[in-house]
Amino acid sequence: MAQTIAHSLFTEFDINLFKGGKHYRLYEKFGSHIITVDGVKGTYFAVWAPSAKSVSVIGDFNFWLEGEHHLNVRWDGSGIWEGFIPEVTKGAIYKYKIRNSSNNVTTEKADPFARRCEHPPKTASQVWEDDYKWTDKKWMKNRKKNNALDAPYAVYEVHLGSWKKQIEENRFLSYRELADDLVKYVKDMNFTHVEFMPIMEYPYDPSWGYQLTGYFAPTSRFGYPDDFKFLVDKFHEASIGVLLDWVPSHFPSDDHGLGFFDGSHLYEHPDRRKGYHQDWKSLIFNYGRNEIKAFLISNAIFWLDQYHADGLRVDAVASMLFLDYSREDGEWEPNMFGGNEYLEAIDFIKEMNAAVYESFPDVQTIAEESTSFPKVSRPIYDGGLGFGMKWMMGWMHDTLGYFQKETIYRKHHQNELTFGLNYAFSENFMLPLSHDEVVYGKKSIVDKMPGDEWQKFANLRLLYSFMYTHPGTKLLFQGSEFGQTSEWNFNGSLDWHLLQYDVHKGAQSLVKDLNKFYSKEPALYQKQFSHEGFEWIDHGDHQNCVMTYIRKGENEKDNIIIILNLTPVPRENYRIGLPKAGTLKEVFNSDDQKYYGTSNYKNTKLTSEEKEWNNREHSVELNLPPLGMLAFKFK
Incomplete structure (x- = not known):
């Protein structure tokens, strides 16, 4: 032996x-x-x-x-x-x-x-080791400014297995092939960051990677660990940050995995009321056990340390915060104070964020959290959970609900678009149009839109224009940028052939230009988490379905006036109040012909009049295109 x-x-x-x-x-x-x-x-x-x-x-x-x-x-x-x-x-x-x-x-x-x-x-x-030689020293040295909360942050969410396939061989692209194709595409589209749905090893393709068994191993589906490092390196070479989906909320019960590891409930909580997630048929970590906290926090640190990740998007945070999450009465036990908060999990989350930011102050942790739990993205010393950002699920739900309505009915629902501004600055919000919105019969983003083809895509352009001029950072799932018409299929490829059609090419061009617009205009990002960066001109014109607001930067000269016409009826000689006298110049128009718009509604006489409107001393008349967004700055 x-x-x-x-x-x-x-x-x-x-x-x-x-x-x-x-x-x-x-x-x-x-x-x-x-x-x-x-x-x-x-x-x-x-x-x-x-x-x-x-x-x-x-x-x-x-x-x-x-x-x-x-x-x-x-x-x-x-x-x-x-x-x-x-x-x-x-x-x-x-x-x-x-x-x-x-x-x-x-x-x-x-x-x-x-x-x-x-x-x-x-x-x-x-057994594995690699001696990969990183070449991203410049990025790592300067990434603090690219990851800052007052920097543009536009994220392209990607599922590596279905972004694009090698058609002739009907297989996934490898990490190294993606380092060519995907990096070039994300750079060309002007996104600042890419986010990968979980790339840690997982056994079951239909889980999309959210049921992990290999927490410290990039999935071998696409190549070797050093190949994945090469992919991250190439993104950094292109000045694009890399975010990883991270799943500390649950894990599968596969025989070879963490469940019942040594014949006991080692990683999972022994009480099924805390240790089993009935929605996902998966096991839940025992957050009150010190060794488990060390395991999970080490895992978060590992991807930032060994793979130079620029941030972690933490999955299913709401399921960790509440003992009664998706449970009926009798299926959960209150905490020591009689409440439904999972105190041990909350302590773990705070400790994880503290450890991450102590070691890597130039990254971001982002919570996918769908409840009104307070101060998710506030510092721990202020009673918060310590995340850098939080997904604004309420904005996503309300906005998609509004845009799915036939335009004739929208005048009765404009508050669905404006309501989010009541709480938009309570957290550091990211606006997500993620993979979850284009599966399980929810339709693709463009197919949610009402009307004929032209109206569907005009609505899509307007939705994205609203998103990019609304306070908060941005996230868009693969395929949504060019108006993929079918739901996302994890087992297939995006429908790249659609780009032969002008209407899809126009949607893609719009997103490309919105990313550039967002990144070059300080008013859209410098104060994106502060009420000081936003001011209404008029949110009450329900009858015409028009909204007007100002995005504000640190310098008044950077301020941008945004007008949205949310119906297919053009509005000619539409008057808006202005914050001061002066002459406007158009800096963005979602109805431009290159986006497959009409380009018919021009604004040439843009000098203000001394005529009170919207409780302001000065105003101007504009021609508003159908289902269009206009953006202006003072000359």
């Missing part, structure tokens, strides 16, 4: 931090690490399995036999099993075979800290 040599990467300090939930770089210790011991190269393995009676490493190097390479349990009560196996090196396939000490259950588990996993449907871990 082969011998596993007693060896450790852990110091006593490491163990104390781990037990206390304060070790935030556990990936440097746990998992498999190629090292040299007494002149012999091999692999050190370490796994946490406190309920185990024995742990063996089984793999292709020992014919998957349990008794060949036993790990040694540490003497300090940490529950860590470890050992060094000579001559096991990069590429070796392995799992842990774990026998439980109390119920005699045996499990075969992938390594929770594996840096690479087998290509699904295979489920083993792989």
Whole structure:
């Protein structure tokens, strides 16, 4: 029988931090690490399995036999099993075979800290290391200004498996192929950031990556870990930030995953009222356990440290905050104060954000959070959760609800568009039109719009124009930028052939120009999270379905006046009040011919009159195009 040599990467300090939930770089210790011991190269393995009676490493190097390479349990009560196996090196396939000490259950588990996993449907871990040489020093040095809350932040959300496929071979594009095609496209479209739906290893394609089994491994579907680093590097070379979807809210119960890991409820909460998510048929982490907090926070740090990610979009935060989330009476237990807040999860979230921003003050964490839980994106010292931003789900719901209505009825619902401004500055909001809005029978964004083809696309252009001139950062899901007409299919490719049609090309050109407009106009981003950056001129013209407002920068000369005509009826000689006397120049028009608009409604005489309107001393008459947005600045 082969011998596993007693060896450790852990110091006593490491163990104390781990037990206390304060070790935030556990990936440097746990998992498999190629090292040299007494002149012999091999692999050190370490796994946490406190309920185990024995742990063996089984793999292709020992014919998957349990008794060949036993790990040694540490003497300090940490529950860590470890050992060094000579001559096991990069590429070796392995799992842990774990026998439980109390119920005699045996499990075969992938390594929770594996840096690479087998290509699904295979489920083993792989010993891995790479010596990738990053070339993004310039980006990393200067990214603070690109990630700042007073900087333009326009995100293109991408599902790597379905953005584009290699048609001839009917396969995914690899990380390296995407580093060419996708980077060029995002750059050409003037987005500032890209967000990847989860790229951590997952076993089931229809989960879209939201059911993770390999938290420390980029999925092998698209290539190797260094290939993914290359993709991030190329985005940084193009001055584009990279955000990763991160899922600390739940995990699947697949046999090789984290569930029932050592024959006990190790990672999941043992009480199903806290440990099982009935909507997703998945398990929920035990946030009150120190070692679990250290595991998750280490994972967040890992992607920022090892893969140079510029931020994390944290999935399903609402499900973590509330004990009664999606549960009926009797299916949940109140906290010690009798409330429905999940106190341990809230503490974990705060600790995670504090740890992230302490180590990486130039990144952002972004909460997908759909409730009115207070201060999600406020500092922890101010009683907040500490996120940098929060998705504005209310804006998304109300705005899409409004735009789906036939235009003849919109005059009765204009408050749906204006209501969001009542609370728009209570959080640092990101406006999301994400993948969730174009699946499960919800239709594509353009297909939600009423009217004939011209009106559908004019409505789409108007929706995006409203989004980009509304306070907050922006997120748009792949395909929505060119008016994909079918719902998103995770198993297919976007319908790129649609770009042969002018109407789709026009929508794409509009988004490209809106991104540029947003990035070059300080009034649209400098105060995007402050009431000082927004002022109504008129939100009450329900009869004509027209809204007028001002976006304001740090300098008055940068201020922009926005007018939206939300019906297909042109408004000629439409008067608006102005903040001062002067001459206006048009700086954006969503009805431009290059966007497949009419270009028929010109504004040439733009000098203000001393005529009171909208409670202002000066005003001007304009011609408003149908279903169009106009933007003006003073000359």
